[in-house]
Amino acid sequence: MGKATGFIDYPREKGKERNPRTRIADWKEYSAPFSDETLSRQGARCMDCGTPFCHMGTELKGVTTGCPIHNLIPEWNDLVYHGKWKEALDRLLKTNNFPEFTGRVCPAPCEGSCTVAISDPAVAIKSIERTIIDKGFENGWITPRIPEKRTGKKVAIVGSGPAGLASADQLNQAGHSVTVYERSDRAGGLLTYGIPNMKLEKEIVERRINLLNQEGIEFVTNTEIGKDITPEELQEQYDSVILCTGAQKQRDLVIEGREANGVHFAMDYLTTSTKSLLDSNFEDGKYIDTEGKDVIVIGGGDTGADCVATALRQNCRSVVQFGKHPILPLSRTSDNMWPEFPNVFTLEYAYEEAEAKFGKDPRQYSIQTKKIVSDENGNVKELHTIQMEKVKNEQGHFVFNEIAGTEKVWPANHVFIAIGFEGTEQPLLEKFGVKATNHKIEATYGEYKTNIDGVFAAGDARRGQSLIVWAINEGREAAREVDRYLMGSSNLP
Template sequence: MGKATGFIEYVREEERKRKPLSRLDDWKEYTSPFSDDTLARQGARCMDCGTPFCHMGMEWNGLTSGCPIHNVIPEWNDLVYRGRWKEALDRLLKTNNFPEFTGRVCPAPCEGSCTVALSDQAVAIKGIERAIIDKGFAEGWIQPRIPKKRTGKKVAIVGSGPAGLACADQLNQAGHSVTVYERADRIGGLLMYGIPNMKLEKEIVERRVRLLAEEGVTFVTNTEVGNHITAEALRAQYDAVVLCTGAQKQRDLAIEGRELDGVHLAMDYLTSVTKSLLDSHFMDENFIDAKDKHVIVIGGGDTGADCVATALRQQCKSVVQFGKHPALPKNRTENNPWPQFPLIFTLDYAYEEAKAKFGEDPRQYCIQTKKMVGDGKVKALHTIQMEKTENGTFREIPGTEKVWPCDLVFIAIGFEGPEQSLFAQFGVVNQPMTTTKYATNVEGVFVAGDARRGQSLVVWAIREGREAAQEVHHFLMNAVK
């Protein structure tokens, strides 16, 4: 490294955030990029460790450790420190198809595995990554890469989320003719409708889609494979098919009052808001509106946080988020050692905003919802506090029952997996995930992303798309022989 003592001389700096209350007035991204001088200092903090755990990319006890796509982070940290931005971009793009996405929405397991984080705050890897790709676009360094030769092989990709787009990019660059089918009206899948605009502005997604189209990828929207076109017709038209449909089957609550008006699945809420924003800037009124309503979000994860942030921008009267687990500790525990992803308490963007508006963190912990009540419309939730037992299970605490008035409830308790009807049409048995196998039991049909591994991170989806493309390429080229 150019600055061997950088991690001693410089402290970690965070990306600038707009003030919480002011950013509630719009749907723009809430962060601003580092200055070049700040980036040089942050790059200098990379300590040239003998074993760079930041890019090992593995799962350990169910947690991601290091970068799943094996970004060679120390190399582009050093190049940024030296001001050699174009070289940093070239190095970044060798492993990551879409740094503009991961640099904004990835939880950065690379930082959790940073060697500096053993005794100090991690290198600001995520912010540096975003800065490199944003500068690449701003300087005009990102130009269409048109394959010089085509193989004559055609591939259909079903689903245009990060796995589908990464797979399409890789196969197109290998010379195959790729068509991506998307049942929604816009390309991007989770990136377009699952992640709110304030975390990932949709022009960022559309810019990448335009570039892929210029490079030769064909996109077909408003087309549901299995409905508008059959699996049989798709297989007859293409030499290979890759299913990248995501884990779109939302987990629901089977409790009394679930049928009441005003109770919605989280992704239905987020999708309706983003689509209306993009279609008409809410002039069509075709969205679920939390304005002047008391909102409860059931589920303590990132999707629940996005619901909180969205309701705040719609000027809700109040918002509370229920989680079934206790609050995370401020520091790593013994069973969460480095270089695992750190399970520690943080104040996400949505909670910063709720605290600024209402004076307190909206999260409530160890809560079990017992029933929802109302007169056709939801009016209240009945809950009870839970406690964790010695064997890791939860039990109710008698006498802690509580009634929470509310007008809207959003269920954000995760996903059960992919929708099975499409798999059935192809004759695919959705087998448990293996480390390397993307081919299914049906020859020429492959599966990747959340559809294969279950709900996961965008960065894992990119890795899945890349590795599946490699397997598809080998299948196609062996068929040529």
């Protein structure tokens, strides 16, 4: 602990961000790194707790608390305070394969359980993490790690999202020959097509994919298992298979008028936008264009926020985001005490941008869409809603009741459904013969074995929609279990 009174002497400083009015004119990252001096002060705020809750990595009341990959946060905070960036990088990479991703797009449950956050703003853990890894690349400290010898064992990984990449990285370093199959034209899974550029520029993803490739991992894109290669062929060619296909089955909105033209799943909107940007800078026209249109996003989560930010960059006429829950409190309530993740009001990047352009937060709370109405050509023209009241019933469960007299009609040319994901897609699982319940592969956490010998599962395909850090956690652990399956024992963490 470099400075015993750092958390008293220094306040938390907000991360640098580009001006909302100017950044919506491009697709570059909206955030910017701190200076070294600022980060040294932020590192000094870490208390080096006897029990560092920041890396406990568990769930309280169904919500992630602390870092699921158990980052050695107090250690690298202290090293940053002392200016020992390379040593900080070494400690960071002990537990995290891809800090450049988590340092940008993780919701930072570590900060929610930071001990400083009991009464003050948390240590700026996420900003410190991002800068450590960025410095590693900038200074040439990160170079290809070529395994000294190979085991002769071959592993196929289906899906190149964070779980698949983490499994691949770990197994490759253990000496196995790893091939990653991806049905899209680019590797990266949700990192490439699920998260828009302004949160995670694709050069960052491509840099990591190229590094993994240099280290010996083979990536096979444009290849769908069950179509271009059968599960049987995969099992014949490889000693083990890991299914890391993610939770790609989007939850649909069962409502009158759902079939109207202009109603889309949120991920279809984000994916086509990113692909068109990468392929042609939007010149190919192969994306959903909201320029000059009224946009409504149904769903109050991060995916919905990304839709808001994307529509703003396309110069939409208006954008509104519907959420079924009430507005969050400004501070923790008595039933949301530390170290639980703070369920409090925040103004995320997309909402800052909407305020800058339209003068107001685009979010509408406690609202339910009753029906979608089309024009004579079948194109969506409006949404009908009603306000809801969240109350406890006689059994003590929360329910939503409609409030009479609060009906409203909203103009809309595009509607994006962002109400979550049900789990992984069934056809692949059926072809493999893998058992699944509620669209989630049956494989015990910590073991990751499916009912098929030699076939494992990890990430959102196994646990359902979750965080990138949980995907990395499961990818690492599944790699350890596959290594044990192949070799009889494993030294992987």
